[in-house]
Each structure stands twice: as structure tokens, then as C-alpha cells.
Amino acid sequence: MPSTDFTEKLAERVRRRVSPERWAHIVRVADLARQLAEAAGADGERAWLAGILHDVARELPEEELLALCPPENEVEAAHPRALHGCAGRKIAAEWGVSDPEVLEAIEGHVWGVSPANPIGMAVYVADVSEPGRGVNEDLRRRALAGDLEGAYAEAVARKVAYLKAKGIPIHPRTLKAYAEAHA
Numbered sequence: 676m677p678s679t680d681f682t683e684k685l686a687e688r689v690r691r692r693v694s695p696e697r698w699a700h701i702v703r704v705a706d707l708a709r710q711l712a713e714a715a716g717a718d719g720e721r722a723w724l725a726g727i728l729h730d731v732a733r734e735l736p737e738e739e740l741l742a743l744c745p746p747e748n749e750v751e752a753a754h755p756r757a758l759h760g761c762a763g764r765k766i767a768a769e770w771g772v773s774d775p776e777v778l779e780a781i782e783g784h785v786w787g788v789s790p791a792n793p794i795g796m797a798v799y800v801a802d803v804s805e806p807g808r809g810v811n812e813d814l815r816r817r818a819l820a821g822d823l824e825g826a827y828a829e830a831v832a833r834k835v836a837y838l839k840a841k842g843i844p845i846h847p848r849t850l851k852a853y854a855e856a857h858a
């Protein structure tokens with residue numbers, strides 16, 4: 676999907692919904708996701724679009740997130756801000772995005788994606804490793820070198836280890852993503 680009027684308009688709609696700092700993060704994620712997808716032989720333009728849309732709902736008030744995506748379990752109820760992945764997917768679909776891998780990437784950047792979806796893995800790894808984060812540079816390098824699956828599996832493993840160390844119950848989708856990525 677080359678950059679078109681449609682994708683440019685979507686990017687502009689996102690930009691208007693977020694702070695300048697968030698927009699800068701979004702652009703870094705989208706540009707990196709494109710590079711990571713291409714390094715893995717996947718479609719960079721679709722990864723870019725998913726990156727541009729991934730945090731479209733990140734600054735919505737909690738009441739709006741809860742209205743768009745009623746919590747499906749206790750982890751979601753305890754952490755409504757994390758519903759921004761689900762809410763972002765719904766907004767993107769409403770705006771006319773129908774590509775299932777792009778939609779899964781938007782939702783899955785919070786809890787994890789299927790390892791059969793390189794667009795989703797590219798956005799996930801880009802989100803945790805873009806230079807503005809200041810962490811996970813090794814994962815960025817690994818994915819830039821073409822090992823997207825390995826970088827993604829390690830990114831999910833780090834999140835799981837971090838949550839376990841803090842004694843926080845882990846979202847079932849994250850546990851599923853971990854199991855699939857390490858199968």
C-alpha cells in the first residue's frame with residue numbers, strides 16, 4: 676500500500692488527536708516499523724500505516740476508552756488506559772481501514788500479536804525500541820538485521836518477565852502471544 680491520499684489523510688486525522696510529543700513518537704514508530712517490516716521481507720507501507728494508527732486512541736479519556744471497549748477481564752478493568760489498542764482498532768475500522776493485519780497490529784501493540792503477522796510484530800518491536808524510548812536498542816538492531824521474529828519473541832519475553840517480577844497478573848492475550856512466539 677503506497678502512501679496515498681487516503682493514508683495521508685489518516686495520518687493527519689491522527690496528528691490532530693494527539694499531543695506533539697505523542698505524534699513525534701508515532702512518526703518514529705511508523706518509520707521504524709516500515710524499516711523492520713522491509714528488513715523481514717514484509718510490506719513496509721502497511722507497517723507504516725499500522726504504526727501511524729497504533730496510538731490514535733492513546734490520549735482518549737478513560738470513559739471514552741471504556742465506552743468503545745468494555746473490559747473483557749480483570750486485567751483490562753484494572754488498566755483502562757491499555758484499552759487504547761482495542762479502541763484504536765475500532766477508530767481505524769470506522770475510518771475505513773479494513774486490512775486485517777493492520778487492524779491486528781493496532782490492537783496487538785498493547786497485548787501482543789500473532790507471530791504469523793509480520794506487520795504486527797514490526798509495530799510491536801518498533802513501539803518498544805524506537806530511539807525515543809531509550810531502551811531495547813538491541814532489539815531494534817536485531818530486527819533491523821532481519822530477525823523480526825526473534826526480536827519480537829524477546830520483546831514479549833521481556834514484558835512478561837517485567838510483569839512477573841512485579842507480581843502483576845498478565846493479560847491472557849500476552850501469555851498466548853508469548854507461548855506462540857516461543858513455540
Ligand SMILES: Nc1ncnc2c1ncn2[C@@H]1O[C@H](COP(=O)(O)OP(=O)(O)O)[C@@H](O)[C@H]1O
Binds near residue numbers: 754785838845849
Ligand atoms: N497486566 C498486563 N499484562 C500484559 N501486558 C501488560 C500488563 N500491564 C501492562 N502491560 C503492557 O505494558 C505496557 C505499559 O504499561 P504501563 O507501564 O502500565 O504503561 P501505560 O500506562 O503507559 O500503558 C502496556 O501498554 C502493555 O503493553
